[in-house]
Amino acid sequence: MRAACLAIGIAVLGSSGCEKSASSTPGQARGYTIEPADYGENANAPEKTRARCKFEMRVSQELAAAIEARGTGDGADKRIALTVVRMDGAEPAWEGVMNVLVEGELVAHGDRAAGFSVRGSSRPGVGGGQSGVCAGLDDIAEQMAEAIVPWLADPKDGAELDAREPE
Template identity: 30%
Template sequence: MRKPALLACLSLAALITTPAFAQDIKLASNVPYTEDNEISDAIKAECSLGNKLADSIKRHDGSVVLVDGVPDTASGRVLQLEIVDSVNMGNAFMGRQTYTKIKGSLWQDGARVAGFKARRNSMGGAFAGFKGACSVLGRTVEKLGEDVGGWLKSPKDGAALGD
């Protein structure tokens, strides 16, 4: 009699841990910049990197739910993110140095599960000389969103994502 009960429990456990039953991950719809950042005011005012990053992560991981404000890590699953740095230097003739750096951690009911740091670089791609700074920086946060979406499927503490 014990075997069928044990199998039922194992089957239920397997069902609950499948992606269809996975708990949503709350993420701020506008990822904030770190408090002591040195990002130019023009980038912060014009590029909407926080919104673009959150949207990209949501597209790459369907369990992410965007919420207004910074979600409380005390209950449920929460992805806490910050944009650490974002730089656009140079031009089409001399070459560009463009990158965005982020850091984040996944929380479950008030306990930190894992964290990461990530950076993506871009030279602008084809026709870079005709693209503005926000367009090129947008490419970096799109790729970071893809990186974070992949990390959420199997979070590893101390991971270094991106370039």
């Protein structure tokens, strides 16, 4: 009995942290095609953070999940492309606020319809180190998705969306 409880506890702990997965994957959500985000040339995202946290996938997954849960309008023949432009404070030794800037583009029927930028911020998660960085980036991805969904209902080109936590 005790060994079974220990095994379950280890399995639960092993499945938490950076390996968290969203309920939806990039691809399709209410007709929208959501591409996995990519990193801009000067994104400043450490390689270890990119490899371990997979923020580019998380932000796309969270957007797909938010569109499925709260999206409005017809996403047929519309594509959303995201680029991580800047990532500050995502180093494991950093103890301050993390800031991320993502730019997005909505393409409708093959033509660029509108673009936006969204800023997100978070403090590192409990435990610090790389796991804390991943937890903080997960929070940012979710906040960004929640800020983007209302924009999709009435996309204005050049919109600056703010998903930052209040300080």
